[in-house]
Amino acid sequence: MSEFPIVSTAENVTRQVLSDHPELMVVAFRFGQEGAIGALHNHPHVQSTYVESGRFQFTLGDEVREVGPGDSFVIPSGMKHGCVCLEPGTLVDCFTPRREDFL
Template sequence: MAETPIKQFPAVDAGGGVMRKVVADSAELMVVEFHFSEGGEGSLHSHPHVQSTYVQSGRFKFTIEGESFEIGPGDSFVIPSNATHGCLALEKGTLIDTFTPRRDDFL
């Protein structure tokens, strides 16, 4: 039986009360866990990648292109390429983000 091509990536301190861990990647797609402490912040930024976000746990206030909304466990949405976005953890929680193509800056 062939071995599964599972790579292990270290958790990285992304700053602002956020830990980042790449879960899986290929040139076309990347899955990343973001663990936020309460009050942790993903500062406003943009990137050319399309991003989907799934809330595994916690509550967050997201801002995309100047529009803000709150989300909680089970919520999911897509952030378009180059859209300015960021979030604030209203309580401790985890986001599962996918990016296409892969975020080479996370490797």
């Protein structure tokens, strides 16, 4: 069990840091309902995303793709990205360096 709190980030979306180090952070994003949104944004961190469960439509720069359990991808530093939940589930994101704003 993570020592970090579960934080609401949007309607039917929560975030929980699972592990943390100055050079790497692992975070679970849980989407509890179809239609829940991970808003479009960008950040200086390199991010990898692993779809633990559920289905999502991701926007990655100019590309839109649908992903499901077992899929993973890397989001380069500065790329605008976001998602819409198609089936409730969990995304596990890794950030390098860590997201200080999540602590």
